[in-house]
Amino acid sequence: MEAAAGGLCGSGPPLLLSEGEQQCYSELFARCAGASGGGPGPGPPEAARAAPGAATAAAGPVADLFRASQLPAETLHQITELCGAKRVGYFGPTQFYVALKLIAAAQSGLPVRIESIKCELPLPRFMMSKTDAEIRFGNTAELHGTKVQIPYLITEKNTFKRIDDEDKQQETQSPSMSPLASPPSSPPHYQRVPLSHGYSKLRSSTEQMHSAPYEARQPLVQPEGPSTGGPGAKPPRHQASLIRSFSVERELQDNSTSYPDEPWRITEEQREYYVNQFRSLQPDPSSFISGSVAKNFFTKSKLSIPELSYIWELSDADCDGALTLPEFCAAFHLIVARKNGYPLPEGLPPTLQPEYLQAAFPKPKWECALFDSYSESIPANQQPRDLNRMEKLSIKDMADFPVPTQDVTGDDKQALKSATDEALPKDMSEDSATPKDSNSLKARPRSRSYSSTSIEEAMKRGEDPPTPPPRPQKTHSRASSLDLNKVFQPSVPASKSGLLPPPPALPPRPCPSQSEQASEAEVHPQLNRAPSQAAESSPTKKEIPYSQPPSKPIRRKFRPENQATENQEPSTTVGGPASVATVKPHPAVQKQSSKQKKAIQTAIRKNKEANAVLARLNSELQQQLKVLGVELSTPFQSSPDIP
Amino acid sequence: DALSTIILFLQNYPLYIRSIPTENELKFHYMVHTSLDVVDEKISAMGKALVDQRELYLGLLYPTEDYKVYGYVTNSKVKFVMVVDSSNTALRDNEIRSMFRKLHNSYTDVMCNPFYNPGDRIQSRAFDGMVTSMMIQVC
Numbered sequence: 105m106e107a108a109a110g111g112l113c114g115s116g117p118p119l120l121l122s123e124g125e126q127q128c129y130s131e132l133f134a135r136c137a138g139a140s141g142g143g144p145g146p147g148p149p150e151a152a153r154a155a156p157g158a159a160t161a162a163a164g165p166v167a168d169l170f171r172a173s174q175l176p177a178e179t180l181h182q183i184t185e186l187c188g189a190k191r192v193g194y195f196g197p198t199q200f201y202v203a204l205k206l207i208a209a210a211q212s213g214l215p216v217r218i219e220s221i222k223c224e225l226p227l228p229r230f231m232m233s234k235t236d237a238e239i240r241f242g243n244t245a246e247l248h249g250t251k252v253q254i255p256y257l258i259t260e261k262n263t264f265k266r267i268d269d270e271d272k273q274q275e276t277q278s279p280s281m282s283p284l285a286s287p288p289s290s291p292p293h294y295q296r297v298p299l300s301h302g303y304s305k306l307r308s309s310t311e312q313m314h315s316a317p318y319e320a321r322q323p324l325v326q327p328e329g330p331s332t333g334g335p336g337a338k339p340p341r342h343q344a345s346l347i348r349s350f351s352v353e354r355e356l357q358d359n360s361t362s363y364p365d366e367p368w369r370i371t372e373e374q375r376e377y378y379v380n381q382f383r384s385l386q387p388d389p390s391s392f393i394s395g396s397v398a399k400n401f402f403t404k405s406k407l408s409i410p411e412l413s414y415i416w417e418l419s420d421a422d423c424d425g426a427l428t429l430p431e432f433c434a435a436f437h438l439i440v441a442r443k444n445g446y447p448l449p450e451g452l453p454p455t456l457q458p459e460y461l462q463a464a465f466p467k468p469k470w471e472c473a474l475f476d477s478y479s480e481s482i483p484a485n486q487q488p489r490d491l492n493r494m495e496k497l498s499i500k501d502m503a504d505f506p507v508p509t510q511d512v513t514g515d516d517k518q519a520l521k522s523a524t525d526e527a528l529p530k531d532m533s534e535d536s537a538t539p540k541d542s543n544s545l546k547a548r549p550r551s552r553s554y555s556s557t558s559i560e561e562a563m564k565r566g567e568d569p570p571t572p573p574p575r576p577q578k579t580h581s582r583a584s585s586l587d588l589n590k591v592f593q594p595s596v597p598a599s600k601s602g603l604l605p606p607p608p609a610l611p612p613r614p615c616p617s618q619s620e621q622a623s624e625a626e627v628h629p630q631l632n633r634a635p636s637q638a639a640e641s642s643p644t645k646k647e648i649p650y651s652q653p654p655s656k657p658i659r660r661k662f663r664p665e666n667q668a669t670e671n672q673e674p675s676t677t678v679g680g681p682a683s684v685a686t687v688k689p690h691p692a693v694q695k696q697s698s699k700q701k702k703a704i705q706t707a708i709r710k711n712k713e714a715n716a717v718l719a720r721l722n723s724e725l726q727q728q729l730k731v732l733g734v735e736l737s738t739p740f741q742s743s744p745d746i747p
Numbered sequence: 748d749a750l751s752t753i754i755l756f757l758q759n760y761p762l763y764i765r766s767i768p769t770e771n772e773l774k775f776h777y778m779v780h781t782s783l784d785v786v787d788e789k790i791s792a793m794g795k796a797l798v799d800q801r802e803l804y805l806g807l808l809y810p811t812e813d814y815k816v817y818g819y820v821t822n823s824k825v826k827f828v829m830v831v832d833s834s835n836t837a838l839r840d841n842e843i844r845s846m847f848r849k850l851h852n853s854y855t856d857v858m859c860n861p862f863y864n865p866g867d868r869i870q871s872r873a874f875d876g877m878v879t880s881m882m883i884q885v886c
Contacts, residue, residue: 394861413862
């Protein structure tokens with residue numbers, strides 16, 4: 105091997121390896137090379153899989169191994185460069201051995217230089233690098249049972265580093281690496297065991313296991329120091345079957361959690377678990393869990409209230425008193441980590457940020473069934489759609505999922521588009537009110553409180569839509585604005601042809617107060633049709649009383665368009681104010697070119713949409729404020745005490 | 748150097764107390780407590796809730812030391828009292844107002860935490876951090 109190493113490294117320095125080093129390195133190399141073909145090895149995202157050649161170690165396991173050496177990333181980069189792997193693009197035996205030697209040097213405190221490795225060095229030490237070996241050897245459980253005693257004592261309270269020290273002590277006692285394979289990895293594995301145990305339980309029954317995983321972990325992670333390996337050994341053995349069956353998952357966890365910052369990285373396994381838990385609390389994955397619900401749930405974890413409070417503070421990034429899915433996952437992950445003995449971080453780790461979680465884990469896993477119940481997925485309500493979109497894009501980071509699909513309207517850029525892949529939202533009428541409300545709520549962090557649910561209810565009550573009238577098919581620009589009932593006629597460009605049925609005496613425009621109900625009604629049926637077309641008619645109807653003044657001038661503009669289709673326009677919510685004005689512009693209108701009208705119409709429509717959106721938001725906020733005002737003033741109302 | 752103290756009260760029970768520097772704290776606590784009466788006076792005098800209150804409590808000027816005490820009340824009757832050194836002339840009224848606004852915002856963030864019960868001492872690290880940075884700015 106030496107000769108080979110010396111011979112192969114044409115560009116590197118001649119390597120002199122001692123017997124022990126030789127043995128160790130070749131074993132490690134074999135493992136890394138073998139692992140490339142064997143294990144699933146998800147590893148950190150940056151672990152690229154090199155083409156597994158006979159004489160090369162795949163970058164994935166190698167990267168894992170290097171990271172397990174607990175050296176800072178910078179050092180590892182340096183080592184990789186020095187050993188020549190970057191130059192040749194793969195980890196051949198030479199590069200690998202040089203790298204290992206450099207790691208040993210770095211761990212001994214020597215600078216990372218080629219010269220360092222020319223002297224005698226202790227073996228490089230790796231935390232947690234023997235996942236492949238474990239799986240292959242298959243004696244994980246027994247090993248756990250026997251070796252776990254010492255690490256078990258220190259598992260709960262110590263940080264990872266201390267366990268590492270423990271391992272190192274063990275390691276120095278024995279020269280070769282292979283027997284060390286199990287002990288160093290067993291404590292971390294043991295730590296992972298509670299997680300996998302919890303997960304396995306979750307597999308069996310998701311819903312009822314809320315408290316069970318917590319409690320199951322409780323006995324495992326409690327520092328029963330004095331109790332010998334007994335209680336400590338039993339759970340591992342008991343879980344032997346579970347462990348074996350989930351060895352792959354454990355590897356996943358191990359790979360991802362063995363590094364200094366990796367405790368804060370959520371694996372696929374964990375992610376799924378969190379998502380399931382989220383769903384059990386809140387069926388709509390795109391909505392959020394209110395504070396009180398989350399509080400009850402997290403209290404089951406039996407962490408202290410100050411700690412839970414701190415975890416909440418970390419994970420509720422937008423401080424609105426509710427947890428979206430990524431926030432929930434982050435909080436859950438922090439709780440899990442805390443229960444496993446990790447100290448809570450000072451700030452939210454980057455891998456737990458909502459944006460990161462959004463990007464790293466798009467939601468392909470959710471079943472189609474969920475999508476039908478997606479209230480927010482397609483805010484097909486034209487204006488609520490815009491409202492939702494604006495709010496979602498700006499506020500809910502959840503909205504950033506990669507979205508391939510296109511809505512009917514095409515303006516849906518929200519996370520839930522992925523949902524639309526699976527199923528179109530058929531019935532959103534009731535649901536749309538809720539998500540819209542909750543979106544508005546979400547948009548105003550300050551207005552939220554524990555009573556969020558009551559606010560939503562209040563808002564629902566206030567904006568309960570009446571039975572939706574038939575929705576206008578927006579095929580014709582003119583046809584859009586007013587009419588609720590005479591929708592289908594717009595397809596006929598009667599205006600242009602001049603063949604108008606005799607206009608009724610009723611004014612074309614509904615008055616605002618009446619339009620409110622109509623607009624509400626319209627909003628929801630829109631969901632079932634080509635929204636882009638329908639939308640144009642709805643905005644005008646959606647004027648609520650608040651927006652009455654601005655709507656009037658707009659309406660007048662619309663009138664010219666509607667002259668031709670006046671017959672179609674008398675809606676059920678015809679209003680008085682418009683009647684007089686309609687007659688006057690009538691002759692003038694016909695002189696305008698249709699193109700101008702259309703341009704004006706679209707502009708007007710857009711303004712109206714925005715206007716109505718804002719007006720609605722305004723009304724919602726005012727309602728919220730009323731509710732909040734009542735709530736907030738009551739608890740504190742008392743005469744001030746004289747000190 | 749400049750002194751400042753910030754205390755939050757709920758129904759005259761302190762929710763949060765912070766002083767820089769930390770000696771002579773009791774003196775400031777006493778001043779703040781006495782100023783609470785003035786705050787209450789002002790609240791009742793105003794009738795309907797007026798959110799932003801600022802009082803210049805020059806009446807408590809000691810012969811050797813000057814202090815200004817500012818007060819602020821939220822809609823839920825939570826009082827924020829701030830004591831600053833008068834020698835800190837750089838502090839203008841709108842700065843004080845903005846400080847109170849920041850305090851109020853951080854306080855609502857704390858309230859949003861479901862694990863926080865109104866009436867508890869505030870132990871939020873984010874809140875602490877914000878107050879620290881604010882007070883360092885002042886001093």
